[in-house]
Amino acid sequence: MKKLIEISLGIVTSVGGFLEIGSITTAAQAGAGFGFQLAWVVVLGTLCIAFLVEMSGRFSACSKHTIPDAMRERFGVNFFAITLAVLLGVTLLVLAAEEGGIAAALEMATGWPIPAWATPVAILAWLLLWRGTFGFIENGVSALGLVTIAFAVGAAKMHPDYHAVMTGMVPSLPTHDRVHYWFVAVSVLGASITPSLYYFYSSGAIEDKWDASYVGVNRVIAAIGMGFGGFLSLAVLVLGALVFHPKGVEVQHYQQLPELLTGVFGRKGFWLVVASLGIACLGATVEIALALAYTIAQGFGWRWGEDLEPHDDARFSLTYTLLIAAAALFVLFGVDPLKLTEISMALTAASLPVGVFPFLILMNDREYLGEHTNGFFGNAVVMVISGLAAVLAVVSIPLQLAGG
């Protein structure tokens, strides 16, 4: 019974935590630019993150190590430093994009400009971490994220051509705007396969005191939670395809996003998109800030834990404080959140192998996992998809920049 409750709770948090600035905008852009044709990329990205999340939960439950902890131990400090630098650089941009997303939602709600919201947003996110416990953040904030289900309801109400959507799930080559097609594909992959998500999940398994008996629970949560999250991304893509694609409109501003639902729900649709964006990005902000602080604290062997009082783990608490403040500077100085999202998602995709490949080595190490090491299929899925994402990113980012 206890495990059943944990499974449902885990699924709620995964679903509530899946959609954020990256998945919402990149899926909307994919639908707007190419109809249903890029649906296959959402499927690939979801498959990869579901496998990664399952692996990170299994890793922590069986080895009692978090990923950064084991990375430093297994590969030494020099290698850990490189991984940390890449993760920190890319994820700080993602964090800035998420804070920008909250600010953009507040701008749409109040009419006050985005930079004016930078400081209140940073203080709100910081207060949640400073005063909240892990359970409160994991369950409370992400349960609110269930408002994003509105995208699925909206997509269903638009009665899309389901056969065409299914056809889009089969990979196909672009017929026009080749460079843009691959760039959007890369952004969608980067938005789905967020390293901070599975790093967060691995620390969560330790905070929730999982052991090897949770391997089954973990598998169900990862499969259903991530699957349903990917389904919501797909719903956004379908809405983008139905609302923007026929008119030939590209998604270039946040202010366009409410149109995804105003067609179906009218004025209520506007508020649903604003609430979805604001809440989803707030959830992502606290998760990402925590994930980075966990990584740094674990890598250096500090005291850490969201359930400790800040004065008991001062370095850990000040680390997430500084990260949130640093990210807020981007918003304060008026960097366009949409541009930030595009760049950070593409860079996430390009840097995937740096974190993913060493993690796969850990997942095949019997010293850590005993009999629970990866199978061939899991290794292959994650290696092929993240490798593909990185290659596509390295090729398409310069071309996209060159082409404006």
Added chain:
Amino acid sequence: MHLIADILDEQLRDSRGENSGRIDGIVLELRDGQPPLLAYLEVSPITLLGRFSERLARWYAKYDARLGPGRGVPYRVPWARVTREGPTLRMDIDVRSTPINALEDWLSRHIVQRIPGG
């Protein structure tokens, strides 16, 4: 036992189970006509930085010394006081009696406790 694989970079806990940094370095004692002896484990940012660059480590050591008594040189745990416990190494010393957490304590007293709710 493999020194590099099993000891270096491992998580260290103290006698109460508190995280007390990671094993940043290993000190061997060379003895005439006998094999070297594992004498100490070092836990210190100075040792850690020294693994990247000796100059960087020397430069940083001056600032590390300002953190209080026992800082400015790497802190050494005698190997005899360390045992393996599950995924971590455990020393039978209370971390509060060592300078390992000097920065944590300073930040806690001077910054965190001055912020409401800290």
